[in-house]
Amino acid sequence: MVIDKNSFKGPTLPDNPLTWVAVILLVVAMKLSHIALRGSLARLPGPWHTKFTSAVYTYHQVRGQAPIYVHSLHAKYVVLGTDLTGPGPIVRTAPHEADVSDPAAVQAIYRIKGEFLKSPWYDSLVLGTPNVFNATDPNLHRRRRRLLSQPLSESGLRGLIPIIDGKIQKAMDRMASEMQDKGAADMYKWWLFMATDIIGALSFGDCFRMLDKGEKNQYVKDLESTGDTFMVRAAFPCLTEWIRKVPVPFVPLASLQAANEVECRTMNYAHESLQWHRRLVEENPETTVPTLFSKFYHDKTITAREMEVDAQAYIIGGSDTLSKTLTYLVWAVCRHPSVKERLVREIQQRLPLASQQRSGFTDAQVRDLPYLAMVIEETLRLYPAVPSALPRVVPPEAPELCGHRLPAGATVTTSAYCLHRDPTAFPDPERFLPERWQNPTKRMKDAFMAFGGGSRVCLGMHLARLEIRLAAARFFHRFPDVEISNLEGMSDDDMEAQWYFVLTPKGKRCLVQQKRA
Template sequence: MIRSTIEILKNASPTAISIAGAVVFLALNLVIRAYLNPLSGYPGPWISKYTGLYEKYQFLSGNKPRYVHRLHKKYGPIVRVSPTELAISDASAAKEIHRVGGRFLKSEFYDNIGHRGGKTLFNTTDPHRHAIRRKLLSAGMTRNNLAQLEPDVMKRVRLAIQRMAEEKKNRGVIDVFKWWTFMASDVIAELSFGESFKTLEQGQETQFVKALQNQSFFMAIRTTFPTLLPYAQLIPLPIFKEVQAGGQRIFMHARQAIGRYKTMLESGVSTRKTLFTNILKGGPDGLTELEIIQEACGYIVAGSDTTAITLTYLVWSVCKNPSIRDKLVEEVKALPEDFSEEHVRDLPYLNQVINEALRIHSAVPSALPRKVPPEGAKLAGYQIPGGTTVSTQAYTLHRDPDLFPIAESFNPARWENPTKDMKHGFMPFGGGSRICIGMHLAWMELLLGATLFFRTFPNAKVSIREGMCDEDMVMNMYLLVSPVARRCLIEA
């Protein structure tokens, strides 16, 4: 047999030998991945042993959280989703992975989220650099500092409700997804740059807003095909060019707006306070202008989509449940006309409604990949090898039936007396030292937006006009979420 094989090789062309060699190499590689990989003993679908392509396909389809959730239902709290990654749905393990001071560092997945590889607070993987940057940026996001910015937020919330009332009069329905998106975009722009995008005034989607709305999908492209992006202009597919163009449009706007604001500060012109005022006034130990621009880009993307999505699904869910709506209206209608965040911060039912909206329709439902420290770790009863990528996703944690019975039901009352385990499994803003720095700002917008909406439209209900149906609200899930139809029509 060996002699005949040698004869075949002698008579074969170089091309045939190369192809045969490639096939053998590929076969050996697949065998090694499947059976000699330290993760070979973990449960999961057969394809995950050999390749992560199917998982990437689900990611690019906006369906990965649902796909991984189904795997957890079938295989349990730890599932192998690719040759090198495990998904974990155990709340105690999630708490350990994301705890303050933990050694589970962000994976290389985050390297390609920023525009042209730019590093921001969100995608910095080095814990020391992250701590320094968070300390610099967190001052702008404290409750005390945000209290000074609240009038700007409230002005935009009131304008959004005014524009909704105008649309109701002219169209008969309100597209709350559109108006919440415009509002959140204008708020974060005004607080970051001292100037709004003025989308609420214009009342229509601009190229810039479209670029913002597409960033979640574009981030999926960037993280899936990082090696191709430098050659985007050479690839004859529009999507790759749109990824580059969208990111560039946001970057250029941030650079110009920050530049204008910095010039006003330096000239002594009276300027309104922003999230970056103190940093721009800072000395050599602060951030460079490029780093500030990169952070501003991150603020714009994260601060517009997440808040708008949560308010959209909150309104939709409440309007589908008249008893919940009526109870919420009863609570907020007793407020004074000139109410502030201080008036609504501790309203019990309003906070329960917001928590439930964040649970079942988390704006960031997707995996948050981390690297297991070199010495390995025991999670959910398994000893995980060092260097393994492990990920938790809010979509599954928030649907754990042991923590949240009848998990698919929108039930604010479950938050009346939350258990310790419920709190551990509730991660709408991430967790640990990497918890979302904009959480207090988001909560302010949610409190003010939900309150003013249901005070203004106490009889709001989900519309069936213009073909609106529940299928329109199925979540498209990349890194962030949006309704598949990109609309939510409400009658009021």
């Protein structure tokens, strides 16, 4: 049999464009149906759209409301067979991502053995080389943490307390001066200047001197914006990277381009700070005080770029988060007269007044103030500096979480915002009630995650706690009659929380004044 090749045309393709559209839509529908029905987390409770897309979750992230959104999902989607008096312990937020709000499951995810590794999401927070915070490789993280952890331990910080306390007392002087001159002081600004000077002095020598300058420059503005810019980068990682390589004058993409610019400038600040300290050491080798980075300088395996990215992490993590915690602590205390009265009474009765010794008291004495400790814990509970999801990758041999065996490779997140508002751990969770920490239960301790957990717990936790307790004690010791000011239109609206990766008050200010007779 002879086949005429010219007569064989094969399958014919549709010429009608509408037919093509219909075919494409059918393929997309089949793909989405497969994801919805067979997706790795399809059987978990959650809104129907999370079976197909993470768009709604991303929208709330960019608006700074993701923790509130996820918290509402836990309240709505309760797994059958669980304790119905509390929130649902697990909820789907995207086709391959679930959020866990059960303290026992959280302890399993963040235990010291660290089987749940940080997800690739962290790679989007920086350009290129990972730092000690966002490194997803456990070996790389272990190596860098080994060099940085000892100076930040409680014993390592003892010799640095005079430097820290000196900056705190200087901040008190600047606040007092501004109250005298203007009638009110912006404590948010001064806390940020103070925290920046402390981390600068401890890491690179006394290089920033923001308390002396007293004015917000580009450096400070960049620090203030790191929370929302980091979230923008994380929400659109591919697009942000593309814009970094090919900048475009397109208004809807302006925030992405601005995020890249902030990232580049903060990296330059880190580079300049290290160079400044290197020159200081070379010029004064015998009198230069060791810094938090001293071990880095002597380790020949650490590259210059690795030092810079960790310096950047220190600058941001050691200033922005602390200033916001102290701002919300003072604001919350001043809004609750009974709390303020008890705290001030404890400080005045148990801490000596300044006499020959200007400081009047030491950190060791502040450590022994029980009610101040409770106030700090309650502030960290209601206003955690890092309230948002901390994504981890489910390992092949993962334990069962909340009655579900999650597939390897899926992403599981937890949120300090949600955990700290679990009513089974913290009754009346929205109430600022320091007394709840007088005798904390095991569930309270397990649900408390202000500094992360496990092997990736915040490297600067001990430094942060030292600064918070000493600064809070000095503030209410110096200004026992302080109150929130209404000058320049200051109101509670300025303190409305924006829950980006880092907590940010909407107005980026908080004015206080001495109580008027």
